[in-house]
Amino acid sequence: MAMSTAPASPARPPGSSGPSGAPAAPVWPASAREAPGGGLAVGGVPLAEIADRFGTPVYVMDEDEVRARARAWRTALPGADVAYAGKAFLSRSMIRWIEEEGLCLDVCSAGELELAAHSGFPAERIVLHGNAKSPQDVRAALRLGVGRIVIDGTGEIARLAALVPPGARQRVLLRVVPGVSAGAHAAVRTGVEGQKFGVPVAGGEAEEAVERLLGQPRLELAGLHCHLGSQIAGLGPYVTAVRRIVPLLARVRDRHGVTFPELDLGGGFAIAYREGDPAVDPRTYAERIGSELALQCDRFGLPRPRLTVEPGRWIAGPAGVALYRVLSVKTTGGRTFAAVDGGMSDNPRPALYGVRYTVRPAGRTSAAPGRTMTVVGRHCEAGDVLAEDVELPGDLRPGDVLAVPASGAYHLSMASAYNLVGRPPVAAVSGGRARLLVRRETLDDLRSRDVGE
Numbered sequence: 001m002a003m004s005t006a007p008a009s010p011a012r013p014p015g016s017s018g019p020s021g022a023p024a025a026p027v028w029p030a031s032a033r034e035a036p037g038g039g040l041a042v043g044g045v046p047l048a049e050i051a052d053r054f055g056t057p058v059y060v061m062d063e064d065e066v067r068a069r070a071r072a073w074r075t076a077l078p079g080a081d082v083a084y085a086g087k088a089f090l091s092r093s094m095i096r097w098i099e100e101e102g103l104c105l106d107v108c109s110a111g112e113l114e115l116a117a118h119s120g121f122p123a124e125r126i127v128l129h130g131n132a133k134s135p136q137d138v139r140a141a142l143r144l145g146v147g148r149i150v151i152d153g154t155g156e157i158a159r160l161a162a163l164v165p166p167g168a169r170q171r172v173l174l175r176v177v178p179g180v181s182a183g184a185h186a187a188v189r190t191g192v193e194g195q196k197f198g199v200p201v202a203g204g205e206a207e208e209a210v211e212r213l214l215g216q217p218r219l220e221l222a223g224l225h226c227h228l229g230s231q232i233a234g235l236g237p238y239v240t241a242v243r244r245i246v247p248l249l250a251r252v253r254d255r256h257g258v259t260f261p262e263l264d265l266g267g268g269f270a271i272a273y274r275e276g277d278p279a280v281d282p283r284t285y286a287e288r289i290g291s292e293l294a295l296q297c298d299r300f301g302l303p304r305p306r307l308t309v310e311p312g313r314w315i316a317g318p319a320g321v322a323l324y325r326v327l328s329v330k331t332t333g334g335r336t337f338a339a340v341d342g343g344m345s346d347n348p349r350p351a352l353y354g355v356r357y358t359v360r361p362a363g364r365t366s367a368a369p370g371r372t373m374t375v376v377g378r379h380c381e382a383g384d385v386l387a388e389d390v391e392l393p394g395d396l397r398p399g400d401v402l403a404v405p406a407s408g409a410y411h412l413s414m415a416s417a418y419n420l421v422g423r424p425p426v427a428a429v430s431g432g433r434a435r436l437l438v439r440r441e442t443l444d445d446l447r448s449r450d451v452g453e
Ligand SMILES: Cc1ncc(COP(=O)(O)O)c(C=O)c1O
Pocket: 085, 087, 088, 106, 129, 227, 229, 230, 231, 266, 267, 268, 269, 310, 311, 312, 313, 314
């Protein structure tokens, strides 16, 4: 088996359609190429070089891929606001790229907010979310002057209004739950009743919250918000959400004489983790959701609100590649395990959602015949599995570098200190150069938190 298999697809703009007309689902960044001496290069930099220079595990972010993906949404929805959901991956450079591409930013804590503000991101382009905002979150949002705060529940309305200084008005959105089940795993389905986010459209709860908000002179209700869930591959759920939310807008208009200028339909757009996985195409989203919104608004005689979308995974995920070094190859119970020097501490997604990744050697070519192996992490749980039953070169050995694509979202942002191994660094690649964005968490960092007695 040739140890280097070519990346799935030649370079093409993210979000473009494949030859069959089905949504294209590139697994590797568009810049991925076979490296001159064997292995894989991303952003013009051989991944083996990155592994040697920064150590492993290391996360590689392709800056041009991030920017192209951000632009794909801006181009598809020219009259809309595109708010990158920072929970997917946030660093000072990422914030700068997003700012330069003209996006807004969705944050959900004082921590994310302060990082953005200190990186120079304009506060009026920031949206603050959260089902349980702490006083610290709200105070930071008011002090920095964020553009929008998303109200998640009726109880939050008076609490927030009380913190807005006299004479000031805070622009807010109300998060509603349209009763739509969507998302790759129960833990990330937020469009249905019975989970912790938002106020249901059904049963009148949302209308009651709107009424309360309209009665608060220090809050300016600019519109409704919903976020259905995450890793949603089809557009049907978004269409249903529009069909349920626009009639609510009409009821509010009829009852209060108010029409809202904005509608935020959240994020949740699927990416491919393995070859052939479906992914959302921003242009198809724009056509389908844009026309449904127009249709429903016309039906109720409402003006079309300005749309906001909040992609997180779609922008950061496919731009990231995780690099690990093989620590051991072991055959036991009829299975061969390749164990790497990271795992569930830097990528908890397999353990949390049962997700499986694809993996390929990144450092050298091999003529050895292929062998079915399971790639596992180094942590103390049998569920610490990255890729199951994948074909890898039969001569894979300790020291080899393995690359895992689609690793840019919800890996490092959810990484833990499990087994005190330290969180990996992040390197950016672009134009044949690599640079460090986030340094490795050292044992000193970890030890220094423990103050003893
Ligand atoms: C309110 C909100 N907006 C946007 C997102 C981004 O979701 P995704 O990364 O799936 O696009 C999330 C996370 O699911 C969210 O909670």
